[in-house]
Amino acid sequence: MDSSKNLTILKLGGSVITDKRAEDGVVRVNEIQRIAKEISSFKGKLIIVHGAGSFGHPQAKRFALNEEFNVSGSIITHLSVKELCRTVVDVLNENGICAVGVHPMCCMVADNGRIKTMFLDQIYCMLERGIVPVLHGDVVMDSSLGTSVVSGDQIVPYIAKQMKASLLGIGSATEGVLDDKSSTIPIISSNNFEDVKKHIRGSENTDVTGGMLGKVKEMLDLSDSTNTTSHIFDAGKPGNIERFLKGEKIGTAITNEQ
């Protein structure tokens, strides 16, 4: 199937669509509404992946899901992020975007925390018919560990590679990847990563999948293996998602182009 031609993948960070400081799920419906309006005029093939924010990270931490298998903790965390997905999908549909939630727990298997297999046929069919699949960071079955937490930041490059996406955007709550003076680093590649790494940390809030450093490493691995450039930008700033979808280069580019 070649329906992924000109495919765009957009990640909506949990730090934008939820109050990530909260200990249990607090959704920012107004932000999701604004984002939905910005997406609504986009005509191309689009996959949305959203983060978990306070609908997954605090729960995964509470049940120590990164340390040992916990069946009820895995289910509680999965149900929490599924609830967030429901809100995202509802708001997208209310704004004229035909969106369907695709929960990774139901179509993905990991091994030692890394995605091993994912069923993608339904996603190809959805794109072919103008439906926007909405995936999210989730707890998934893991052939070695029982379950593992798979971040949206890992899902984006996995799908991008499998489906040969052409435009990749990682919307989070900062202008881009910031240096020690809070200026946006325009380009990160394997040439300067070792140098800029010292400025990049996890998250100031609870984040069990590595925060900004985890994000940059995932996207850098993708650019090294596929030549795909991605953009980390502030999805909390009105207009930025629209600008990204129009092809404007905003935020930090993670690339292997010199």
Ligand SMILES: Nc1ncnc2c1ncn2[C@@H]1O[C@H](COP(=O)(O)OP(=O)(O)OP(=O)(O)O)[C@@H](O)[C@H]1O
């Ligand atoms: N150099 C840096 N530049 C920008 N943010 C940084 C940097 N170092 C650490 N951070 C932290 O990383 C956070 C972004 O990562 P985080 O995973 O929390 O966001 P998210 O992807 O929006 O959320 P989620 O994982 O729930 O989807 C920033 O809000 C900031 O606290």
Ligand SMILES: [Mg+2]
């Ligand atoms: Mg994160």
